[in-house]
Amino acid sequence: MMNPPLTHRQQLERCLAGEKTSRVPVALWRHFPVDDQTPDALAAAISHFQRLYDFDLIKVTPASSFCIKDWGVEDQWNGNFEGTRDYNKFAIQKADDWTRLKILDPRKGHLGEQLTCLQLLIREFAPHTPILQTIFSPLAQAKNLIGKDKLHLHLRQYPDALHAGLKRIAESTLRFIEEAKRLQITGIFFATQHATYNLLSEDEFLTFGKAYDLQVLQAAQDLWLNMAHIHGEDIMFDLVADYPVQILNWHDRHTPPSLAEAQKRFPGVVCGGLQRWETLTIGNPTTVTTEARQAIRQTGGRRFILGTGCVLPIIAPHANIQAARQSME
Numbered sequence: 013m014m015n016p017p018l019t020h021r022q023q024l025e026r027c028l029a030g031e032k033t034s035r036v037p038v039a040l041w042r043h044f045p046v047d048d049q050t051p052d053a054l055a056a057a058i059s060h061f062q063r064l065y066d067f068d069l070i071k072v073t074p075a076s077s078f079c080i081k082d083w084g085v086e087d088q089w090n091g092n093f094e095g096t097r098d099y100n101k102f103a104i105q106k107a108d109d110w111t112r113l114k115i116l117d118p119r120k121g122h123l124g125e126q127l128t129c130l131q132l133l134i135r136e137f138a139p140h141t142p143i144l145q146t147i148f149s150p151l152a153q154a155k156n157l158i159g160k161d162k163l164h165l166h167l168r169q170y171p172d173a174l175h176a177g178l179k180r181i182a183e184s185t186l187r188f189i190e191e192a193k194r195l196q197i198t199g200i201f202f203a204t205q206h207a208t209y210n211l212l213s214e215d216e217f218l219t220f221g222k223a224y225d226l227q228v229l230q231a232a233q234d235l236w237l238n239m240a241h242i243h244g245e246d247i248m249f250d251l252v253a254d255y256p257v258q259i260l261n262w263h264d265r266h267t268p269p270s271l272a273e274a275q276k277r278f279p280g281v282v283c284g285g286l287q288r289w290e291t292l293t294i295g296n297p298t299t300v301t302t303e304a305r306q307a308i309r310q311t312g313g314r315r316f317i318l319g320t321g322c323v324l325p326i327i328a329p330h331a332n333i334q335a336a337r338q339s340m341e
């Protein structure tokens with residue numbers, strides 16, 4: 013009698029343990045513009061995407077503003093092919109505004125709506141499919157509260173005020189994670205956007221980035237499937253490689269280290285291998301499969317999840333996404 017196929021959870025549990033699995037796990041995620049403005053519509057869009065491709069985990073991707081709208085920012089979707097929205101009103105106008113940020117109640121407003129979205133997805137897919145809620149680092153949230161052009165000015169000219177704001181952002185984020193944990197999420201997808209030499213020095217990242225990242229990640233320590241995403245190029249990989257997460261994801265096809273090198277420097281699972289624009293968007297199923305097999309050769313198919321370095325463009329063809337999923341069968 014044949015054994016029943018492994019659930020997505022079982023596949024990932026074996027992957028994390030470094031054991032051989034029946035196939036390499038696959039996970040792709042994307043934004044859902046327009047749908048991401050209400051919890052019901054976002055949950056329905058994510059559910060449809062998951063039922064279509066049957067990935068090994070569900071990375072819940074709300075608009076980046078979900079965690080800061082209750083502080084007064086405004087944004088809109090202008091047709092970006094990544095599905096991201098543009099900010100047209102910022103909450104921070106002057107340095108003193110950082111000290112006026114209130115600690116948000118995660119059960120109310122836009123944070124409360126995101127909990128509703130999670131509740132709907134968990135009801136449908138748990139416990140067989142892990143569900144990860146996106147959490148933006150405090151510094152990434154600060155960037156969207158003031159605008160990326162002004163953040164660096166405040167970081168260097170008004171460091172005490174920015175620290176006051178980051179403490180409030182971190183506390184609000186901690187409270188949201190605690191509420192999400194009560195809903196039985198599997199883990200968080202922690203997105204850091206400033207661990208790159210293109211934006212900060214190492215000392216600046218350690219002081220304004222990592223110090224607050226570790227505070228937030230402390231709240232997720234008892235979850236078994238946390239992933240950190242290092243956004244950008246020329247990244248500070250080793251400064252994030254000791255974060256208390258099980259999985260690391262970065263733009264491995266565009267910036268060092270390679271998957272193979274990263275496995276020597278990070279004890280957990282690496283996620284990547286596919287170029288989201290060159291391969292999954294303007295490539296074809298053959299190029300997708302070729303790139304997936306190259307990634308397997310790099311990693312030996314262990315401690316590895318096939319994915320992209322960031323969100324899948326919303327214009328990526330169905331055949332290419334399907335090829336990524338089927339390439340591991």
